[in-house]
Amino acid sequence: MKYEKLAKDIIKNIGGKENVNSLTHCITRLRFKLKDEAKANTEVLKNMDGVVTVIKSGGQYQVVIGNHVPDVYDDVVTIGGFQESSEVSGEKVSLFNKFIDTISGVFTPILGVLCATGMIKGFNALFLTMGWITKTSGTYSILQAIGDCLFYFFPVFLGYTASKKFKGSHFIGMAIGASLVYPTLSALTVGKPLYTLFAGTVLSSPVYVTFLGIPVILMTYSSSVIPIVLAAYVGAKIENGFKRIIPDVVKMFLVPFCTLLVIVPLTFIVIGPIATWAGKLLGAGTLAIYGLSPILAGIFIGGFWQVFVIFGLHWGLVPVAINNLAVLKYDPILAATLGASFAQTGVVLAILLKTKNIKLKSICIPAFISGIFGVTEPAIYGITLPRKKPFIISCIVAAIGGGITGFMGTKIWIMGGLGIFAIPSYISPKGMDKGFYGAIVSIIVSFVLGFLVMFLVGFKDEENKEENRETVLVKKDVLVSPLKGEVKLLSEVKDEAFSKGALGRGIAIEPTEGKVISPVDGVLTTLFPTGHALGITSDKGAEILIHIGMDTVKLEGKYFTTRAKQGDRVKAGQLLVEFDIKAIKAAGYSLISPVVITNTDKYLDVIETDKKTIDFKEELITVVI
Structure with a gap:
């Protein structure tokens, strides 16, 4: 499972699988219905690597992941053992929230296929318009069958x-x-x-x-x-x-x-x-x-579309659009939203080119690519909304794009794809008309105007502030290696208390030099008289157990020499114990030495090194507070 760790962390911080009534996902979000949202650690989830943000809307607890949400969803379902959702919550939900939940529950499972078949039908219309195929050709008929199969x-x-x-x-x-x-x-x-x-x-x-x-x-x-x-x-x-x-x-x-x-x-x-x-x-x-004023209607829908997306309210317009397509054979409502994703994408491109923050750049690149294809949640939640000004600019520009589609009488004729893949959806049965060119103008104006306004107005890059913010939100305690040698997994230790994690998470080392140094600044809270094991409490609260070899307590201190005493305040790198590797091995004892965090449950995560060999003072374990 590619996202096993992320899935486990999500389940843990939503209050455990016993707190879940149901789980679905859409293009970018895991959509939980929780028995008690108060049990969820929302702030922890928001600042978790792999999670864009958390939204509570429509009776759902939505964990925004990004484009790879189906893979994360699969791992969450597997690890959580979730079956077909059985909602047993007695919580009262408003009629509006029930409506949003019902709409998303009915349409979300087929959204991908709906977009895919719509794209095929749209491209078929494009190929026909360009004269590449004819209506009497087998190619057209088969592509039309694929495009029409779901909608029909x-x-x-x-x-x-x-x-x-x-x-x-x-x-x-x-x-x-x-x-x-x-x-x-x-x-x-x-x-x-x-x-x-x-x-x-x-x-x-x-x-x-x-x-x-x-x-x-x-x-x-x-x-x-x-x-x-x-x-x-x-x-x-x-x-x-x-x-x-x-x-x-x-x-x-x-x-x-x-x-x-x-x-x-x-x-x-x-x-x-x-x-x-x-x-x-x-x-x-x-x-x-819409007929009262297509321009004003377009401005309103385009300008607020991204706000609707944030609160999940956009689902309320989807059945209206589909109904219009079924009854009227066209829909002007969703057409007004065309510019929104391109306005957002233009703003993100400007931020990408202007920022000096490496972390922000790394977020902007996939958000820009997603935005081009119509998926803007990564851009909204990861970039523009937290900085407020970029989000407001994108909404204003999107309103202008919506006004253009209203002025040009732009309509969608099929339920097609998103972003650039939506373009064929605007080709009318009669060909490329004024409405189609209005869609193209809306895309260009929204993208270019979003980019230019953001680039010229600028934003506070906050490179140093972002680093400080990360320090505040994610505190870390870094442990250097107390031993020199070959790195092993705890599961390789022939002692179930260590190998099964009963004493805490950590790592093991097969030492090549007979010394133990302090991995942190702290207090030597425990030092066995035999010298084979010691416990240290770091200044940040991590409780560290270092056990030199297996069953070496039976040596009763032979071949071990302590260089500190229990209760001493120690510094990272300070020598604590020396031991004779050759003599201990000759006595028939394994020297694989676990280094574990015994109070693991107090931390968000314990991250072990991925090195195969390690030297004194190299980073061994990072404890996320």
Whole structure:
């Protein structure tokens, strides 16, 4: 496991695995639902190597990792032994937080595939526009099939994730979704309807078939979002009800049998039409607001988009955009956010070029690359937000970028990728129109303006301050080597008290010179009369045990000479004990010598050297306080 140590530290500082109700992840964050957030060591997590920051939002405890979050997530799940999340917390959560949690829980698992298929569909549109392929070619058809597969069968995929979120059977959820896109039902809408409901209104609905005499409003559910999410929620409740009353011996097939017989007709007769009508009204309402002033709407959405991301509120707009794409075949809302990632990236590039701080540069490089591809959390949390001014500049510039898309009437036509991979999403079915060029202008202006404003306005580099800040947040106690010789792992020591870490974490040395020096400034708190073992308490509180050889206590001090006494104040490098290596080995004793921190549990970490051999006074162990 590549991130085993980081995973262990995260689990420890969120209050242990017993404090976790559920765990998911998105593009950059581990999203925990904790039983008690007060048990989490938030400040420790924030300043941990490998963690960008910690956000508490939407009822979730979000540990921001970066682009490699899937790998960290896998290690956290493996080490924590987390199963399918079972939420048992009795904590009251607001309706708004429940909404955000539900949206993220349903969409997060398929976000990667959603972006991937959207990118393929977008590039296919680009290739078609450039004249590289034709609509009649096999290449176009296959690429379109890949790009369309998830979005066309969206109810099937969302049936799985929504049922998982609502604690229902995943495959029942998929069956509900599959019934909504069953092709034969679409064929029933050909010809004259039996009659029309709500004729003459925005909700006008022709009725072609009935179910047990009840009118069924057949709608196009491919690419839809709201109907299947609601159906999965109701279906999970119905399923759990049947589980309570159906005998165990026939539960395996009768529960799905009864559930599907109830929920699928209910979805077609009630849930689907109501949800679809609500979707139409929502899309119409969103566009009505946008229609009042596309420029102001673009400025507002673009300017505050990064703030929405910080608090996880951007999930509230995602289903609106997807709904618009399903109902209207386009969406202008998310189009206004295009400039945000490029404004952030331009600001980061300016900081990268201006800073003299090596640590800040090392953060800027991957944050810049991520930003180009639309993932801005590393830039926000690691660079711009902590320095305030860069973040404010990026928001102002993003607002200008949003205003440009509003002015140009820019729309997204497919749910595509992020950053530069989002560009094909702005190509309309008619080709590269004014809206597409508005997207390009927004990208260029946002990036260039973000870079120039940040470069000219400048920021306080705080090179020395950053070093001091690290010293304050992460205090260290460095132990030099008390012995000279070959470095060994504690697990190689043939004594379980040491090899299994019962006495604390540390390292072992096979000495090549018969001397022991003090590894720190401190007090010689323990010195065995035999001279084979000693304990030192450093001035910073580390309790260090040095044990010379294995079972050498049986020598009763023979071949050992002490050069200090118990209670003495000692300095790093001061000679404490001498011993005769040849004589001890000749007596049949192993001289592998553990050096351990006996109060390990009081520290954030104990970091051992990775050297194979070591000399006196070279750094051996670093204790992170």
